[in-house]
Amino acid sequence: MNDRTNETDTRGRRLRATLADNYALALTALLLVAALGGAVTYATHLDGETRTETRQVASWQSSGEFTHQATVVNDTEAFAAGTVLRNRSVYYQRLTPRLNGSFVYTYAASDGGNLTVETTVTLVMRSVEETGEGNETVYWRVERPLNEVRTSSLEPGERAVAPFSVNATAAAAEAARIDGEMGGTPGQTEVAVVARVERSGTRNGRPVEASDASRLAIASGDGVYRVSESGAMTDSGGQTEEIEVPAEYGPLRTAGGPLLLLLGGVGALGLVSARRSGRLTVTDAERRWLAYRSTRREFDDWITTGRVPSEAEGPPVVAVDSLSGLVDVAIDTDERVIEDRRRGACLVLGEGQWYRYDRPAAPTGVRSENGDGSTESADERLIAPETSASGEPDTDGGPATDEN
Known part of the structure; x- marks a missing residue:
C-alpha cells in the first residue's frame, strides 16, 4: 500500500x-x-x-397616393403637341398648363373587408407664414372643389379612384390676384390639390370609421411649376389576442x-x-490519527524524514505532547524535525537535549512507510530502539538523512 x-x-x-x-x-x-x-x-x-402569449390574428395596410400627368399643347423641338408627360416633378407653364391626375386609395386586410370610401378633391389657395415651432399664420384661404367620388363595397385589393384636373398656370395667377386684392400679405402664397378620404365599414371583422388627407403642392416660378406630394396616406395595423400556451x-x-x-x-x-x-x-484513535495527519501536512516544510541513532547514545530525551509543540521547539532551537518512521516518532536533535513526539498509532487498515521503503502496520512497527543482530543497541544508525 x-x-x-x-x-x-x-x-x-x-x-x-x-x-x-x-x-x-x-x-x-x-x-x-x-x-x-x-x-x-x-x-x-x-x-x-401555462404562459400568456400575444399573437397577431389579423393585419391590414392602407395607402393613398396621387398620380398626375400633363399634355403638351404647343409644338416645340423638345416636345411635340399631344405628348403626355407623366408623374414628373416639374412641368411647364406654357407647354403643359393643365395638370390632370387622380387620387388612388387601396387597402389590404388578411381577413377581408368591405368599405365605403368617399374621396373629396379640392384646390386650395392660401397665404401662410411659418411662425416657428410648427405653428403658422394663415392670412387668407380659398378653396375650389375639383371632384367628389363615392365608392361603395370596396374589397381588399380594389382601388377607389378620384380624378381631377386643374389649370396650374391659371391657379398660380389667381392666387397672386387674390393676394393683391388683400394688399399683399407677408405670407407665402401656396397652391395645392388636397384629397380627403373618409372610410367606413368593416375590416377584418371589425368596424372602421376613419378620415385622412393628402396634399399635392404646386409651386410656380421661372416658367415652370413644381409638383410635390406631402402627407402621403399610409397606415397599417392589426388585431391581437392573448392565449394560454403550455410553458x-x-x-x-x-x-x-x-x-x-x-x-x-x-x-x-x-x-x-x-x-x-x-x-x-469514528473512533478516538482515528480522530487522533486524523488530527496528527492534518498537523503533519501543515508543518511539512519543517519536517525531514530520516533515521535517528539509538537514543541510548544521545543526550537526555524530553517527551513532547504534540507535533505542533515539537515544531515550536525546532523553530526555537533552529533545528529541523526528523521523522523516523521506523520508530513511529518525530525528534528534534538539540546539542544538549533531544525532544521526541510519538505519533499516534495508525488506524486498522492504514500502513505506515518505514525509512527503508517497506511498509508495516501499527501493530508491526518497532517502537523500541533498534537493536543489532547481537541484541545490543544499534549504534551504527548514523546521522539523520533526508529521504525526500
Whole structure:
C-alpha cells in the first residue's frame, strides 16, 4: 500500500468524521436539495403551467397616393403637341398648363373587408407664414372643389379612384390676384390639390370609421411649376389576442429538477443508512490519527524524514505532547524535525537535549512507510530502539538523512 492509497484512506476517514460531526446539517441540506428538485420537477412536468402569449390574428395596410400627368399643347423641338408627360416633378407653364391626375386609395386586410370610401378633391389657395415651432399664420384661404367620388363595397385589393384636373398656370395667377386684392400679405402664397378620404365599414371583422388627407403642392416660378406630394396616406395595423400556451423550459430546468430530486433523496437515504449501520462511526484513535495527519501536512516544510541513532547514545530525551509543540521547539532551537518512521516518532536533535513526539498509532487498515521503503502496520512497527543482530543497541544508525 503506497502513500497515495494511504492518503485516499485518510481522506475517507476525514469525510466520515466530518459527516458524523455535522450529521444533522448534512441531512437537512440533502433534504432541502431533494425538496427543491421535487418542486422544480412538479412545476415543470406535472403542474401543467401555462404562459400568456400575444399573437397577431389579423393585419391590414392602407395607402393613398396621387398620380398626375400633363399634355403638351404647343409644338416645340423638345416636345411635340399631344405628348403626355407623366408623374414628373416639374412641368411647364406654357407647354403643359393643365395638370390632370387622380387620387388612388387601396387597402389590404388578411381577413377581408368591405368599405365605403368617399374621396373629396379640392384646390386650395392660401397665404401662410411659418411662425416657428410648427405653428403658422394663415392670412387668407380659398378653396375650389375639383371632384367628389363615392365608392361603395370596396374589397381588399380594389382601388377607389378620384380624378381631377386643374389649370396650374391659371391657379398660380389667381392666387397672386387674390393676394393683391388683400394688399399683399407677408405670407407665402401656396397652391395645392388636397384629397380627403373618409372610410367606413368593416375590416377584418371589425368596424372602421376613419378620415385622412393628402396634399399635392404646386409651386410656380421661372416658367415652370413644381409638383410635390406631402402627407402621403399610409397606415397599417392589426388585431391581437392573448392565449394560454403550455410553458416551455430549457434543458437545464427540464433535467435539473429530477436530477436534484434524485441526488438529494438518494444522498439522504444513504446518509441515514450509513449512520444506522455504524459506517459513520469514528473512533478516538482515528480522530487522533486524523488530527496528527492534518498537523503533519501543515508543518511539512519543517519536517525531514530520516533515521535517528539509538537514543541510548544521545543526550537526555524530553517527551513532547504534540507535533505542533515539537515544531515550536525546532523553530526555537533552529533545528529541523526528523521523522523516523521506523520508530513511529518525530525528534528534534538539540546539542544538549533531544525532544521526541510519538505519533499516534495508525488506524486498522492504514500502513505506515518505514525509512527503508517497506511498509508495516501499527501493530508491526518497532517502537523500541533498534537493536543489532547481537541484541545490543544499534549504534551504527548514523546521522539523520533526508529521504525526500
